[in-house]
Structure formats: C-alpha cells, structure tokens
Amino acid sequence: KQEVTQIPAALSVPEGENLVLNCSFTDSAIYNLQWFRQDPGKGLTSLLLIQSSQREQTSGRLNASLDKSSGRSTLYIAASQPGDSATYLCAGGGGKLIFGQGTTLQVKP
Amino acid sequence: GAGVSQTPSNKVTEKGKYVELRCDPISGHTALYWYRQSLGQGPEFLIYFQGTGAADDSGLPNDRFFAVRPEGSVSTLKIQRTERGDSAVYLCASSPWAGENNEQFFGPGTRLTVL
Numbered sequence: 001k002q003e004v005t006q007i008p009a010a011l012s013v014p015e016g017e018n019l020v021l022n023c024s025f026t027d028s029a030i031y032n033l034q035w036f037r038q039d040p041g042k043g044l045t046s047l048l049l050i051q052s053s054q055r056e057q058t059s060g061r062l063n064a065s066l067d068k069s070s071g072r073s074t075l076y077i078a079a080s081q082p083g084d085s086a087t088y089l090c091a092g093g094g095g096k097l098i099f100g101q102g103t104t105l106q107v108k109p
Numbered sequence: 110g111a112g113v114s115q116t117p118s119n120k121v122t123e124k125g126k127y128v129e130l131r132c133d134p135i136s137g138h139t140a141l142y143w144y145r146q147s148l149g150q151g152p153e154f155l156i157y158f159q160g161t162g163a164a165d166d167s168g169l170p171n172d173r174f175f176a177v178r179p180e181g182s183v184s185t186l187k188i189q190r191t192e193r194g195d196s197a198v199y200l201c202a203s204s205p206w207a208g209e210n211n212e213q214f215f216g217p218g219t220r221l222t223v224l
Contacts (some may be wrong), residue, residue: 002149032210043200044215051210052192079132089151095207096142099151 002027004092006100014108017080020077021103023073023090031094033073038087038102048075052094080107111136112132113216115201121222122191130186130219134203141184143176151198157177158184161213191223 003026013019023033031052035045048057048064050073056065061078073090087104091097114133122128134141140159144152154168158178166176173191178184188195198218204211 007129034212036215037119044202046212046214049210049212053210091151094210096157096168097144097152097213098154101142101149101151 002030002092002098004090004098006088006090006103008103009101010104011107012106012108013080015080015082016023017107018076018078019080019105021075021077021088021090022027023075023100025071025073025092026101028067028071030092033064033090033092034097035062035064035073035075036089036091038089040087044089047088057074061071077105080105082109084105111223113201113203113214115199115216115219117219118194118217119222121224124191124193126150126191128188128191128221130188130221131182132201132216134182134184134201135214138203138205139168139181140204140207140211142204143184143186143203144200144202146198146200148197149178155186157207164207172199188221190200191221193223196221196223 005024007022033050035047050066063076066073087102089102091099116131142157143155146152146162156166161181173189175187200218202213202215
C-alpha cells in the first residue's frame with residue numbers, strides 16, 4: 001500500500017530564502033508525482049507534474065525532482081516571497097492520487 | 110476557460126439526513142475523481158470515473174456513500190444517513206483521461222458539516 005510522507009510539517013522562513021520541501025513514498029512503482037498548493041479554505045492548485053519518464057520539472061521559481069529508486073521527491077522554491085505562504089501537498093499515483101499530509105509554509109516579510 | 114466547479118460550496122445538515130454533492134468537471138475531461146479532506150490532513154481518495162463507469166471505488170468508506178456520473182460529465186456524490194464523522198471538505202478533480210501521466214485539476218470543494 002502506497003504511503004506518502006512530507007517533512008517538515010511546518011516551516012517558517014524569512015523572505016528571500018531558498019527552501020526545499022521533502023516528500024517520500026513507500027512504493028517505487030509510482031507513476032507520476034504531482035505537487036499542489038492549498039491556501040486556507042481553498043481547493044488545490046496544481047503546481048508541477050512529474051511524469052513517469054521524467055526526473056524533474058520547473059515552473060518559474062519552482063523546481064520539483066523525482067527519484068523513484070530512493071522513493072523521494074523534493075520541491076525547491078527559490079527566493080521565497082510572502083505570497084508563497086500556503087500548504088504544499090505532494091501526491092503520487094497513476095489514476096487515484098495518494099497524498100501526503102502537507103507542509104505548511106510561512107514566509108515572513 | 111472554466112475550471113472544475115462544485116456545488117454547494119457549503120452544506121450543513123443534521124445527523125441521519127441524506128445529502129448530494131455535485132461536481133462539474135472541465136469540459137472534455139473524461140476522468141473524474143472524488144476525494145475527502147479532513148482538517149489538517151491531506152485529501153483521501155474516494156472514487157474515480159473513466160467516462161460513465163466507476164473505475165475504482167476502493168476509497169468509499171462504507172455503503173452509505175455512492176457516486177454516479179450518468180452521462181460522463183457531471184457527477185454526484187451521495188451520502189445516506191449522514192454521521193458527524195462525515196464532516197469534511199469533499200473535493201472533486203478531473204483530468205483528460207484516467208491513468209498515469211495525467212495532471213489532475215481540482216475544484217474549490219464542498220464543506221460538509223453534519224450536526
């Protein structure tokens with residue numbers, strides 16, 4: 001059974017810092033890995049999808065990598081801004097998604 | 110273009126009542142997913158459809174939960190004899206088709222409160 005874990009559960013950084021959010025999964029037979037952002041009381045916004053044949057994806061200040069052999073994915077956020085404050089969720093699957101519990105990020109001005 | 114929409118945005122009901130939650134997927138998306146999110150947790154999978162048929166309903170917690178998608182577009186999640194433990198945000202997502210390498214797009218959710 002696939003399990004997804006995110007560390008840390010919460011993170012507070014000053015504006016401008018580069019940071020890394022971690023996601024680990026137990027079943028290396030994962031197909032794709034998707035990173036989401038969730039603002040309080042809102043739905044999920046898709047940030048990046050790493051497909052099964054890929055190892056990383058980039059969008060603006062975000063870079064996500066996937067290492068199936070070690071069961072890990074990371075989301076790198078460059079030059080963090082207060083507007084990046086939100087909960088970040090990773091999810092693995094192929095069809096249904098299995099989610100981690102999220103990392104709540106606070107970027108202080 | 111229009112994203113995934115869900116109605117109602119909030120639903121308050123009493124224990125034992127029946128509720129229906131609606132999801133309108135992105136036009137042309139053949140796969141539709143339902144998830145449930147409790148406070149402070151990541152979403153949990155309930156069921157997904159490929160077209161009109163339920164391809165995987167392994168996440169439905171018990172037989173009080175049922176979902177339909179009769180015409181392969183709009184879906185309704187139905188909960189009978191609601192219990193306080195059913196209180197959560199119910200999220201719907203769609204993707205062009207089911208399976209690997211597909212990005213899922215989520216709606217804003219329906220917050221269900223069972224009193």
